[in-house]
Amino acid sequence: MLNEEILTITNLKKNYGTQEVLKGVTFHVNRGQIIGYIGPNGAGKSTTVKIMLGIEDDYDGEVKIFGMDISNGEVDYKKRIGYVPEIAEIYDNLTAQEYLTFIGEIYGIEHELVDYKANQLMQLFGIGEVLHSRIVSFSKGMRQKLLIISSLLHNPDLLFFDEPINGLDANSVMIFKEIMAQLAAQGKTIFYSSHIMDVVEKISSRIILLHDGRIAADGTFEDLKQQNQEGSLEEIFNQITGFSEHKEIAEKFVAVVEEV
Numbered sequence: 001m002l003n004e005e006i007l008t009i010t011n012l013k014k015n016y017g018t019q020e021v022l023k024g025v026t027f028h029v030n031r032g033q034i035i036g037y038i039g040p041n042g043a044g045k046s047t048t049v050k051i052m053l054g055i056e057d058d059y060d061g062e063v064k065i066f067g068m069d070i071s072n073g074e075v076d077y078k079k080r081i082g083y084v085p086e087i088a089e090i091y092d093n094l095t096a097q098e099y100l101t102f103i104g105e106i107y108g109i110e111h112e113l114v115d116y117k118a119n120q121l122m123q124l125f126g127i128g129e130v131l132h133s134r135i136v137s138f139s140k141g142m143r144q145k146l147l148i149i150s151s152l153l154h155n156p157d158l159l160f161f162d163e164p165i166n167g168l169d170a171n172s173v174m175i176f177k178e179i180m181a182q183l184a185a186q187g188k189t190i191f192y193s194s195h196i197m198d199v200v201e202k203i204s205s206r207i208i209l210l211h212d213g214r215i216a217a218d219g220t221f222e223d224l225k226q227q228n229q230e231g232s233l234e235e236i237f238n239q240i241t242g243f244s245e246h247k248e249i250a251e252k253f254v255a256v257v258e259e260v
């Protein structure tokens with residue numbers, strides 16, 4: 001069922017102290033969509049994702065995942081979710097294989113299956129030779145690949161990716177974009193936050209732009225292009241967020257740098 005509702009957020013509000021971060025966010029996402037969730041730094045993207053994951057539970061409004069209100073205390077829905085956080089706590093002293101075994105145990109996956117998947121996926125992502133190396137010795141891109149693999153180990157139906165391609169080389173980005181497209185074609189739903197506009201533009205079936213605690217745009221790239229009469233997602237982003245002074249800011253920045 002491709003029109004099955006996977007995520008339904010209604011009038012979501014979140015404050016940190018006196019700061020209103022989310023001021024009433026509403027959207028619903030159907031199965032098989034790739035949502036590019038974008039917005040300026042501090043707009044509240046990670047906050048929205050943390051609420052959906054149940055990491056942050058103090059909010060107003062309603063959040064339904066797989067049709068169920070997540071505030072009902074039921075945590076089973078988390079077994080069907082994969083998550084690549086922007087900044088991850090990762091156990092440096094473990095080897096990649098030990099780490100993936102540990103993640104597999106959390107999800108209750110059979111040991112042999114985890115071993116098999118860990119081996120295959122690491123090889124396919126070009127890091128097969130470090131399966132038994134400690135994570136502390138990994139480069140940034142290698143760590144990121146390991147995080148992507150660990151988020152997919154349990155074959156989740158819904159994926160939250162927060163800047164997942166940080167540190168990935170150009171060839172790996174191509175593989176990852178293709179993996180996302182194929183996962184979505186298989187009926188997985190992907191919620192993708194990133195500041196890399198040309199990638200978001202290309203991979204998203206729908207783009208949601210969060211600005212000042214509210215949704216400022218929601219539609220396919222084509223929809224957004226028509227509404228804003230701009231050519232690229234970067235330009236649309238600049239227009240909707242009312243930003244045009246990058247040159248002046250850069251000039252002032254450099255002037256301060258040059259002061260001695």
Ligand SMILES: Nc1ncnc2c1ncn2[C@@H]1O[C@H](COP(=O)(O)OP(=O)(O)OP(=O)(O)O)[C@@H](O)[C@H]1O
Binds near residue numbers: 016040047
């Ligand atoms: N635990 C917290 N305590 C207090 N304020 C917080 C906390 N987490 C986030 N905030 C504030 O909420 C706002 C939104 O933060 P959030 O991390 O959701 O933004 P974001 O859109 O993901 O930004 P970025 O693009 O920089 O990752 C920011 O002003 C941030 O300072």
